[in-house]
Amino acid sequence: MREPRDSHGSQEPDVIELAAVAAAFGHRLHDSGVPVTPAQSARFGSAVLLAQPKEIDELYWLGRITLLTGHNQVDTYDRVFRHIFQGLIDIADVAGRQSEQPTSMTGPEGDRQQGAQSDTRESPSRPRGSSASPGDRTSGADDADAPPQVLAAMSSSERLSDVDFSRCTPEELALIRRLVEQLPLVPPLRQARRTRRHGRGRRLDVRATLRRAHRTGGDPVELVMRTRTDQPRRVVLLADVSGSMEPYARVYLHLMRGAVQALRAEAFVFATRLTRLTRTLAQQHPDVAYRRATQAAPDWSGGTRIGRTLMEFLDVYGRRGTARGAVVVIVSDGWETDDPTMLREAMVRLSRLAHHIIWVNPRKAATDYQPLVGGMQAALPYVDTFVSGHSVRALEEVMSAISSATHRAASAA
Amino acid sequence: MTLAEQVPDPKALTAKLAEHDYVADAGLATALFCAVRLPQPLLLEGEAGVGKTQAAKALAAMLDTPLIRLQCFEGIDASEALYEWNYPRQLLGIRVAEASGADLSEQSLFAREYLIERPLLQALEHPGPNPAVLLIDEVDRADEEFEAFLFELLAEASVTVPEIGTLYAKVPPVVILTSNRTRDLHDALKRRCLYHWIDYPDLEQATRIVRLRVPAASPTLVEQITAAVQRLRTMDMQKPPGVAEAIDWVHAAVLLGIYTLDSDGVDQTLGSVLKYREDQERARAEGLAWVAGA
Numbered sequence: 001m002r003e004p005r006d007s008h009g010s011q012e013p014d015v016i017e018l019a020a021v022a023a024a025f026g027h028r029l030h031d032s033g034v035p036v037t038p039a040q041s042a043r044f045g046s047a048v049l050l051a052q053p054k055e056i057d058e059l060y061w062l063g064r065i066t067l068l069t070g071h072n073q074v075d076t077y078d079r080v081f082r083h084i085f086q087g088l089i090d091i092a093d094v095a096g097r098q099s100e101q102p103t104s105m106t107g108p109e110g111d112r113q114q115g116a117q118s119d120t121r122e123s124p125s126r127p128r129g130s131s132a133s134p135g136d137r138t139s140g141a142d143d144a145d146a147p148p149q150v151l152a153a154m155s156s157s158e159r160l161s162d163v164d165f166s167r168c169t170p171e172e173l174a175l176i177r178r179l180v181e182q183l184p185l186v187p188p189l190r191q192a193r194r195t196r197r198h199g200r201g202r203r204l205d206v207r208a209t210l211r212r213a214h215r216t217g218g219d220p221v222e223l224v225m226r227t228r229t230d231q232p233r234r235v236v237l238l239a240d241v242s243g244s245m246e247p248y249a250r251v252y253l254h255l256m257r258g259a260v261q262a263l264r265a266e267a268f269v270f271a272t273r274l275t276r277l278t279r280t281l282a283q284q285h286p287d288v289a290y291r292r293a294t295q296a297a298p299d300w301s302g303g304t305r306i307g308r309t310l311m312e313f314l315d316v317y318g319r320r321g322t323a324r325g326a327v328v329v330i331v332s333d334g335w336e337t338d339d340p341t342m343l344r345e346a347m348v349r350l351s352r353l354a355h356h357i358i359w360v361n362p363r364k365a366a367t368d369y370q371p372l373v374g375g376m377q378a379a380l381p382y383v384d385t386f387v388s389g390h391s392v393r394a395l396e397e398v399m400s401a402i403s404s405a406t407h408r409a410a411s412a413a
Numbered sequence: 414m415t416l417a418e419q420v421p422d423p424k425a426l427t428a429k430l431a432e433h434d435y436v437a438d439a440g441l442a443t444a445l446f447c448a449v450r451l452p453q454p455l456l457l458e459g460e461a462g463v464g465k466t467q468a469a470k471a472l473a474a475m476l477d478t479p480l481i482r483l484q485c486f487e488g489i490d491a492s493e494a495l496y497e498w499n500y501p502r503q504l505l506g507i508r509v510a511e512a513s514g515a516d517l518s519e520q521s522l523f524a525r526e527y528l529i530e531r532p533l534l535q536a537l538e539h540p541g542p543n544p545a546v547l548l549i550d551e552v553d554r555a556d557e558e559f560e561a562f563l564f565e566l567l568a569e570a571s572v573t574v575p576e577i578g579t580l581y582a583k584v585p586p587v588v589i590l591t592s593n594r595t596r597d598l599h600d601a602l603k604r605r606c607l608y609h610w611i612d613y614p615d616l617e618q619a620t621r622i623v624r625l626r627v628p629a630a631s632p633t634l635v636e637q638i639t640a641a642v643q644r645l646r647t648m649d650m651q652k653p654p655g656v657a658e659a660i661d662w663v664h665a666a667v668l669l670g671i672y673t674l675d676s677d678g679v680d681q682t683l684g685s686v687l688k689y690r691e692d693q694e695r696a697r698a699e700g701l702a703w704v705a706g707a
Contacts, residue, residue, distance in 0.1 A: 035600075037604060039604070040604070043451065043453065043607075046451060047447050047450075047451060050446075050447075050450050050451065051422050051423060051443070051446060051447075051450075052422065057439060058423065058439070058443065061423070061439055061440050061442075061443035061444075062443055062447070064440065064443075064609075065440070065443050065444045065447050065455075065607050065608065065609055066447060066607055068608050069600070069603035069604060069606075069608050070603070070608065071458060071610040074610065192487070192488055192556075193486075193487055193488025194488045194490065206500050207498065207500060210500050210503065210504060213504075218504065218507040218508065218511065231556075278597075279597075311649075314651075315651065319651065319652075320593055320594055320595045321553070321554075321593070321595025321596065322595065322596070324595075345691075349651075
């Protein structure tokens with residue numbers, strides 16, 4: 001951290017107080033879910049010294065510029081800033097007891113958002129999975145089958161591979177999740193712009209060739225070639241968590257977590273609205289990640305608006321680049337409560353952006369299945385690969401569809 | 414004049430930027446102030462067309478220093494961003510040395526005159542007195558390895574060339590990174606940067622900006638167009654028009670000799686503000702007169 005150039009000795013008392021306030025402010029922000037490092041707090045202090053703010057607005061911007069790292073943190077920042085600097089709390093008071101846990105920090109309206117961000121710390125006021133019971137049930141089942149039942153999982157895995165998730169008991173589902181986590185994930189590849197040395201490459205490596213030329217008196221006798229490298233292609237997973245998909249949603253959450261961690265995939269869930277889970281599922285501890293994921297999506301087990309949520313995905317993420325050239329996996333039964341024309345329009349746009357679209361519909365497994373649901377019918381013409389993914393064995397199909405995703409023209413041939 | 418005298422506080426910076434036809438609100442002025450004075454790299458995010466790149470250009474104009482721009486793209490690497498050895502020249506150097514019988518050592522072959530400076534090195538080599546403005550544009554397009562490669566530059570204002578050693582900046586450049594958020598930047602990069610999100614400007618500010626950028630346009634036309642852009646933005650567009658589109662629109666209208674915006678004028682110039690067929694259809698369905706504000 002650079003020291004501010006114009007901090008004089010005469011400012012010493014101010015500086016000490018400023019440091020305390022800056023640290024306390026950072027601490028409060030951190031507690032509210034905005035990760036603030038000591039270096040950032042110091043940066044805030046230096047900026048205040050430099051700019052000498054005289055109005056509260058100036059101070060507000062100095063803090064916002066120096067302490068935040070993302071646009072989504074602004075709401076929390078605003079709340080904490082109001083709390084500390086606009087008369088609700090005496091600053092001296094804050095500086096004095098900065099090590100204590102703030103107890104009255106969360107207003108009723110901010111509680112939900114904050115809870116989603118800051119749950120890693122064990123907060124006694126929030127019992128595990130305080131919302132609905134399903135979240136509790138699954139995590140409880142996971143805990144219960146710790147070491148003794150692993151063997152059982154091995155022996156029954158063969159049988160479970162073919163069972164439809166919707167017909168499983170909670171205990172079986174817990175075993176299945178374990179199986180799902182063991183599924184191999186191979187990323188689809190694309191050609192990158194970077195090159196590497198390669199014996200049968202097609203481009204000349206001028207740098208290396210000339211270096212070799214030193215050995216032969218400056219004449220490039222031995223040519224070194226380069227070739228394009230392969231890079232993992234982006235994978236985007238969108239899972240339907242509406243009521244009709246309930247039996248499958250939780251299993252797919254495990255698949256998504258695996259994909260986020262192993263393939264650096266982007267993960268979203270939707271029912272009536274879209275929720276991005278990439279950050280949440282990147283958490284190391286599975287239970288924490290799943291609990292937060294269900295809390296982060298307030299419409300869990302609600303109705304379905306595939307068209308609208310898909311549009312939202314395209315507008316907010318997809319068009320910016322998340323879907324561009326990506327392998328997009330949509331897990332849904334295609335039951336659309338809105339007009340399917342919007343879904344069709346969204347699929348048209350998505351098919352222009354994405355490299356390959358895989359639609360996973362667990363209902364496809366039924367022998368007499370016909371894509372009669374309005375939404376499914378609207379979407380199907382734009383889908384490259386249509387798979388069922390209703391059981392563990394069918395999930396393997398999904399995995400291989402992802403890793404071997406080729407272009408539409410190629411797969412149609 | 415030192416930097417501290419030129420830029421004593423955010424308000425002075427706003428005033429100076431205004432002299433260079435750039436309207437900055439309090440937030441952006443504070444961000445640029447911190448970037449110049451702390452000094453620390455600044456990460457600017459916002460929708461396309463809100464003036465992220467323009468902010469860097471205006472800052473460079475204000476400081477009267479060169480703007481060195483590095484446009485990031487997928488697969489960008491050190492030889493494109495930092496430096497590259499001038500191989501043909503080295504080869505020629507060897508030939509000349511051979512012909513003249515001069516002594517040629519490895520050191521003289523890897524001397525500075527054989528180094529091609531790419532943008533990052535150019536920014537470090539800027540002699541001052543004011544720092545150069547280094548714009549690393551759309552850093553989210555570069556791949557993640559490249560972010561890590563920027564760390565040394567951002568934290569220490571130095572780069573390491575294996576054959577020569579570490580080169581330190583004479584005057585550390587003001588670094589501005591922009592991102593369109595096509596992917597999350599690495600936390601390590603974000604932590605090293607100041608952060609500012611540029612919002613769409615409000616009607617009044619947008620009018621001021623457009624008037625500054627297109628002085629030839631009549632005030633009524635500018636007001637009508639900024640209001641129309643605001644209206645279009647309320648619709649569900651694939652690409653909501655930003656300030657850049659408003660400026661393009663005014664340019665097009667001036668070129669076509671339109672003095673007040675009516676539905677005919679909108680019809681002629683709609684392509685300069687809405688770049689998707691679906692968006693245009695949506696606007697036409699809503700009624701061109703509504704867009705024009707009639």
